[in-house]
Amino acid sequence: MPPVFSHGDLRLYVLNLLDDGPRHGYDIIQALADRTGGTYTPSAGTIYPRLAKLEEEGMVTKSVDGRKTVYEITEAGRAEVAARREDLAGIEAGLADSVRLIADEVRGSVRDAMRSLRADLAAAGAEQRTAPDERTDDVRTRSREQLQRADAAVNDFRGRVRADLRTHVARGGELSENLVDDLVAGLDDIAREVTRALAD
Structure with missing residues (x-):
């Protein structure tokens, strides 16, 4: 960067x-x-x-x-x-670009994580279909383990983002409507992807 x-x-x-x-x-x-x-x-x-x-x-x-x-x-x-107000306006625009770049990187990381999750779910589904008699107890155990892992990941993400947002506002930083809209839209996309992957 x-x-x-x-x-x-x-x-x-x-x-x-x-x-x-x-x-x-x-x-x-x-x-x-x-x-x-x-x-x-x-x-x-x-x-x-x-x-x-x-x-x-x-x-x-x-x-x-x-x-x-x-x-x-x-x-x-x-x-x-x-x-030098014009120079300052250019600097502010550059800072806004930097923040947008970080948001794009976060969205990219979330998309990568979702692709990995979909691949894991698809592999688990294929395994379930190929060995129906042996899978029941193992699948339940593995599913409970993965549920705990997913819960931990969601809670960790929620905690980090919430702390960052609260710290930013507490220090007098501006929290724009566009940034929150992007966050909400990104989370909605993730929720739909999870629902779609679970339905496959």
Whole structure:
């Protein structure tokens, strides 16, 4: 996957985040992770030198709040953000593309898993048809084992997605209607595929 931010874009995007209000370094790191859908989580070694450079340029000031250093944009920083709105719109579009790419990859992984499940179910069905007298107890045992495995997989998926969504919203990230629509449609597709595979 190509870099999320091109040369110079991260500097401008950090300024844009500070234009929304003062932030400490860790808050900036979290905001970047949230707004890129988890595709980019910069290290402290990436963010703090850029903040120091912005301070040298007179674009931000810093103050100490307890044990945290808080950065605030200056008028010069606001002027640069205002002058580069078109550049920021391009950066935002690139971030949206990155999030869509991740969603596409997740959908692809789900489709691959469904193909594998269908193949397993078809093989089990063929085995049942070829050995009807020997299969009853073995099939029930294997089916119960696979049911437990399927339950665990569904619960794990539900837990991970729910945690990601709740964390994203709790951190102030936007949860778009399109993303939720895609999620619902993808889950509906999976449910239909499972029903169809079980009916074969």
